[in-house]
Amino acid sequence: MAATDHLAFLGCGSMNEAILAGLLAAGLPKEAATATVRRHGRAEELAGHYGITVLAADDTSDANRRAVGDASLVIIGVRPVDVSALATEIAPALPHSAVVVSVAAAVTIGQLEHLLPPGQPVVRVLPNSPSRLGSGVIAVCGGTGASREQVDHVKGLLAALGLVVEVPEEHIDVVSAVSGSGPAYAFYLALAMADAGTRLGLDRGLAADIARQTLVGAGRLLAEPGADPAALLGPFVGPDTTTGGAIDVFDERGLCAIIADAVRAAHERSEALARRLG
Numbered sequence: 001m002a003a004t005d006h007l008a009f010l011g012c013g014s015m016n017e018a019i020l021a022g023l024l025a026a027g028l029p030k031e032a033a034t035a036t037v038r039r040h041g042r043a044e045e046l047a048g049h050y051g052i053t054v055l056a057a058d059d060t061s062d063a064n065r066r067a068v069g070d071a072s073l074v075i076i077g078v079r080p081v082d083v084s085a086l087a088t089e090i091a092p093a094l095p096h097s098a099v100v101v102s103v104a105a106a107v108t109i110g111q112l113e114h115l116l117p118p119g120q121p122v123v124r125v126l127p128n129s130p131s132r133l134g135s136g137v138i139a140v141c142g143g144t145g146a147s148r149e150q151v152d153h154v155k156g157l158l159a160a161l162g163l164v165v166e167v168p169e170e171h172i173d174v175v176s177a178v179s180g181s182g183p184a185y186a187f188y189l190a191l192a193m194a195d196a197g198t199r200l201g202l203d204r205g206l207a208a209d210i211a212r213q214t215l216v217g218a219g220r221l222l223a224e225p226g227a228d229p230a231a232l233l234g235p236f237v238g239p240d241t242t243t244g245g246a247i248d249v250f251d252e253r254g255l256c257a258i259i260a261d262a263v264r265a266a267h268e269r270s271e272a273l274a275r276r277l278g
Contacts, residue, residue, distance in 0.1 A: 005157070008071035009035040010064055010086060012046055012054070015103050016077025018132035019161065024050060025134065026160030034071070036063045065093035073154070075101045076112075080277055083107045087115035094120060099150050101125050105176060106273035109143040109169055121146040123154045124169065126176045127161060129183050135223075136162030137179035141169045173274070177266035185262070190215050 007028070009016050012035045020033065033052045037043050043056035055063035068074050068090050078086050083104045094100070099121045102112055109124050116122065122143035130136045138158045142151035155164045167175055190211045197207030221232060236243035250256075 005032055005073060006071050007033050008067040008074045009033065010067060010074060010076050010090070011078035011082075012037050012042070013077055013079070014129065015127060015131075016075060017046075018129060018136075019075065019077070019103065019127060019158075020050065020052075021132045022134055022136070022161040023157070024052075034067045036067045064090050068093050068098065069095070071095065071098050073099050073101055073157070075103065077103050080104045080106050080273065083112065083277075084115060087112060091116050091120075096120070099123055099146065099154060101154060103127060105180070106173075106270055106277055108274060109141070111277065113143055113145065119145045121150050123151055124172065125154070125158065126172055126180055127158070128180045131158075131161040134161060137175070137182075138162060138164045139172050139175040139179070140164060140166045141172055142166075173267055173270040176270055177263045181263075181266045185259075186215055186219075 005028075007023070009020050012020065016035075020035065024030065024033070030051045031053075033050075035043075035046055035052060035054045036057065037046065037054060038057050040056045040059050043054040043059070046052070047054040055067055057063045060066070064086060072095075074090070074094065076083060076086060083102070087100075094117065096117065096119070100112065100116060101123050102109075103125050105126065107124075109122050112122050112124075113120065123146050124141050124143070125138060127138040128136050131138060138161055140151065140155055140158070142148075142154075151166070155166065158164050165175065190208075193211035193214070194204070194208040197210060198204045202210070221227060222229065233247075235241075237247050238244045
């Protein structure tokens with residue numbers, strides 16, 4: 001990240017805090033970050049934990065405008081329904097060169113560009129929750145006012161959070177349905193595995209520990225260079241393996257089709273939200 005970067009985090013919910021935590025862990029100087037939140041108590045909590053400047057809207061009505069005044073990157077992390085009001089509020093205070101990075105799901109680049117000054121660089125970003133651990137997937141697409149250099153700078157900055165993929169905006173909701181919602185799919189699987197172990201006689205706490213660590217270990221195998229899920233699965237499949245019995249049930253019940261339908265449903269819900277916000 002450039003020495004001249006100053007980042008303004010507008011809103012510090014789970015996703016913006018994940019980005020903030022990941023960038024600070026990767027070396028972003030504390031003095032280079034300013035955050036805004038609604039409540040004074042939340043501001044004190046974040047300032048105490050991260051050592052950064054945090055402005056609260058219930059302390060000063062111009063918190064967001066003050067935060068963006070000298071920012072090179074402005075990261076909008078409020079709820080999608082609040083983006084319009086926030087963008088309108090900060091528009092007069094934005095430096096013309098500041099890159100506005102939106103992590104708000106379902107808010108399109110065109111919607112945001114319409115609310116900001118003409119030519120304001122906008123980059124849309126969709127990270128997922130493991131980004132705070134440096135193990136995320138971050139989808140990126142640039143707006144009409146963002147130069148190649150600016151998009152690449154945002155990508156380089158976010159590389160500290162995990163795998164960065166640049167996609168056309170029409171594909172970003174598909175990436176979100178796979179990676180943005182994907183951690184929840186893994187959590188759901190962990191709960192199901194623990195429940196199955198409990199029904200077969202394991203202590204509930206032990207079953208939960210085993211399921212959790214099994215998924216963590218499998219993730220580490222998948223993270224190895226060149227890892228191929230099909231190749232990793234191969235030794236477990238077959239009539240003479242115990243796991244083969246489980247895979248047979250997955251195939252008989254159509255688990256792949258269920259997952260495909262679930263990802264499609266997440267994608268369609270994202271598109272529906274975008275239409276409502278539009």
